[in-house]
Amino acid sequence: MKIAVVGTGYVGLVTGTCFAETGNDVTCVDIDRRKVEKLANGEITIYEPGLEKLFLRNLKEGRLNFTTDLEAGIKDASIVFLALPTPPGEDGSADLKYVLGVAEDIGKLLTDYKVLVDKSTVPVGTAEKVHAAVAKNYTGEFDIVSNPEFLREGVAVDDFMKPDRVVIGTSSERARKLMGELYSPFVRSGNPVIYMDERSAELTKYAANSFLATKISFMNEIAQLCEKLGADVDMVRLGIGSDDRIGKRFLFPGIGYGGSCFPKDVQALVKSSREVAYDFQILNAVMDVNEKQKLHLLPKVRRYFKDDLKGKHFALWGLAFKPNTDDIREAPALYIIEELLAAGATVTAFDPEAMKNVRQAIGDRINYAENQYDALKGADALIIATEWNEFRTPDFLKIVTSLKNKAIFDGRNLFDVAAIAELGFHYESIGRKAVTQHNK
């Protein structure tokens, strides 16, 4: 099949590459000339494990092409995906100017039947708006489909190639057939393609992300309670997670959810609810809990240093909002850094992938280390903000010899409490017993 993908950001690039991988002829369109040149020359523009190999192969074999020319890009395509940004506007609602702008442009260019697919996360009712935007300039036949993505950064290729489900929202039989055909190689193992109307598909995306964010905030509150009641959140997690109705996944407490999706989507759903005079009470609490959770480690750090962080120096392991990505959008680490700097402390950070982005965002307000152990040198304590695998079994001897105090504040529960107590560390994590040692 011939496919066009408009927008070569994260979702667009993964979508285009994965459709090329199943033998389709894919043209990706973007207005950013430099980016298109880079991509056409085999230079991948995002960090996503496993993507580069597929990208290069499909590029080489001619199934994946890049252009800035929308007209040429969509000319022969039977399906055109819109994978455009929907940044939150000032009031928290998704800004549709890019999606609707491109829809209008496409309307001017259409000469035959095509299916236009909303891949971006867009508020309920957007499919109708996209339809109207195209129809401004085109009176022929076309269909709009809402086909939300459920890709996690770091495992996006796997999520795309082996989806738990594919959601296709359309009221057109013709579009439904084409979309079913396109997705058939991805659901051979029997995972469902769920067909529904456009509005339900649009809401499904927000409901999925908001539900997962709720699960996290709920566990973060249970963790708070564990600390106060002397229970262990890891045990509670295992105890509840083995109930199928609850499920084992997404029950890990931490220092809050971040990234490009959860914070934006929860906020947007609250806003959409308000517009139809519905107060989505749970989600207000979910956001509130998350804001507080990002800074949950700081009172512990302050207490240890007797409320005086002035002149203290901290090693920070992890900057990305989660492991296996260089994405720092809404990353808890950035909030922690701001608090530490405001209190007069200094920070040396290490992250395997995200240091470049942080340097771009906040420059030299903190120091950056070559590796996780260099970050420790001369630090008063270690703070852990991202659960990169390489932080999980560190050389504790090196930590002991580099830190001024044997103190670790762990926002991701990486270490076994009993084992670390044995090593003589002061160790505080989330929802588990604190191991307290005196600050020298």
Ligand code: UDX
């Ligand atoms: C998410 C959704 O999973 C994906 O389906 C959607 O399309 C986009 O948003 P992503 O933002 O890449 O994907 O990250 P994900 O792995 O889902 O984690 C989101 C956040 O939740 C991270 O900040 C992570 O640290 C946090 N999290 C996750 C927890 O705090 N505890 C958990 O148990 C799981």
